[in-house]
Amino acid sequence: MPHNFWKELKRPILALAPMANVTDAAFRQMFMECGQPDVLWTEFVSVEALLSAGKDRALIDLWHGKDEHPIVAQIFGAKPEQFEAACRMLRDLGFDGIDINMGCPDRSVEKQGAGAGLIKNPSLAKEIIRAAKRGAGDLPVSVKTRIGYARNEIATWLPALLEEDIAALTVHLRTRDEMSDVPARWNLAPDIAELRNRIAPDTLVIGNGDAASAADAREKALGAGIDGVMIGRGVFGNPWFFSGRKPDIAERLDRMATHAEIFEKIYRSDREDRLKNFDVMKKHFGAYAAGFKGAKELRVRLMKTETAAEVRRVVREFLAGQNLLLGI
Numbered sequence: 001m002p003h004n005f006w007k008e009l010k011r012p013i014l015a016l017a018p019m020a021n022v023t024d025a026a027f028r029q030m031f032m033e034c035g036q037p038d039v040l041w042t043e044f045v046s047v048e049a050l051l052s053a054g055k056d057r058a059l060i061d062l063w064h065g066k067d068e069h070p071i072v073a074q075i076f077g078a079k080p081e082q083f084e085a086a087c088r089m090l091r092d093l094g095f096d097g098i099d100i101n102m103g104c105p106d107r108s109v110e111k112q113g114a115g116a117g118l119i120k121n122p123s124l125a126k127e128i129i130r131a132a133k134r135g136a137g138d139l140p141v142s143v144k145t146r147i148g149y150a151r152n153e154i155a156t157w158l159p160a161l162l163e164e165d166i167a168a169l170t171v172h173l174r175t176r177d178e179m180s181d182v183p184a185r186w187n188l189a190p191d192i193a194e195l196r197n198r199i200a201p202d203t204l205v206i207g208n209g210d211a212a213s214a215a216d217a218r219e220k221a222l223g224a225g226i227d228g229v230m231i232g233r234g235v236f237g238n239p240w241f242f243s244g245r246k247p248d249i250a251e252r253l254d255r256m257a258t259h260a261e262i263f264e265k266i267y268r269s270d271r272e273d274r275l276k277n278f279d280v281m282k283k284h285f286g287a288y289a290a291g292f293k294g295a296k297e298l299r300v301r302l303m304k305t306e307t308a309a310e311v312r313r314v315v316r317e318f319l320a321g322q323n324l325l326l327g328i
Contacts, residue, residue: 012221013228035243078113080131087135140167184209189224237287
């Protein structure tokens with residue numbers, strides 16, 4: 001039976017951030033094998049798309065394995081009635097929770113009044129949360145947002161969300177206009193914790209931004225008095241992030257090739273009816289293949305690959321040339 005898994009997690013919580021065209025089932029599987037976070041997130045999916053005739057394509061981004069728990073489905077949109085219907089659908093897909101994106105700065109998302117656009121419309125944001133909770137039933141509903149749109153709006157924006165008795169509130173510690181171009185404002189995290197303590201003591205607060213390691217994330221959470229940290233860009237090319245392991249070059253590149261193989265298996269990207277294009281993998285190659293001698297030349301070769309088999313061959317040739325094969 002559905003339950004609020006958030007209450008069962010040991011603090012501080014470390015979560016894998018939802019990232020479009022990144023946090024797919026293949027990406028998450030890397031972390032299941034190398035060091036699992038406390039909470040997994042899907043890519044974000046439009047509630048409108050989930051209710052459309054083409055919903056099967058949208059559902060691809062919500063695929064997850066039986067071993068991926070707890071996992072939260074992230075959705076976005078701007079129409080409360082669509083949230084209620086979509087959340088009712090998600091209840092049957094095996095998720096442990098539902099998260100509403102109220103922080104995405106993508107202009108096409110904001111044009112709908114969704115994502116970070118909701119920071120400008122607290123009353124609609126509140127309606128959306130209520131509708132989502134009606135549809136979600138016993139599944140916990142959470143929100144991911146930012147500290148404000150063009151300026152710090154913690155004192156006015158976050159209380160509107162906390163008043164809705166959500167299970168968790170993840171706050172990217174930058175404004176929408178700052179994107180990720182400035183350091184995350186961790187000095188504001190204690191203020192968010194104080195607001196939570198005063199308005200909604202049962203709501204968990206998760207900070208997001210610039211955690212360099214699992215140890216750093218835990219230190220940030222404890223220092224700010226919040227319940228955990230969500231990590232996004234810091235995990236690229238490092239599925240060992242949550243375990244704290246430091247693999248050698250051979251292991252990193254072997255894992256990269258395995259990642260490509262799992263991606264291809266799940267999404268059949270080597271077929272004409274592919275569900276995701278293999279080019280999605282190429283943003284990961286630059287992260288895995290970095291920081292060592294010959295990495296630049298290796299990346300050039302990897303960017304020309306079109307199948308997982310080609311990636312594996314390029315890796316083998318590189319490691320053999322560097323005398324790093326080590327039985328891989």
